Amino acid sequence: MMGLPSLRALDQAHATRIWLAVEATDMRCGFDRLAERVCSVIGQDPLSGHCFCFVRVAATG
Secondary structure, three states, X not given: OOOOOOHHHHHOOOOOOEEEEEEEEOHHHHHXXXXXXXXXXXOOOXXXXXXXXXXXXXXXX
């Protein structure tokens, strides 16, 4: 039987990673601001080839 890789092995893999923002993000700020958040919050390069996913804030009023 073939087993699944451990989380440690996956974490050390050189594959594309998916990063999910855990707080709501105002999507009106545009790509430049989102890229800035990637750099400042998690310290990653937004042009690294990884996928950065954000949750939008619902409009109020």
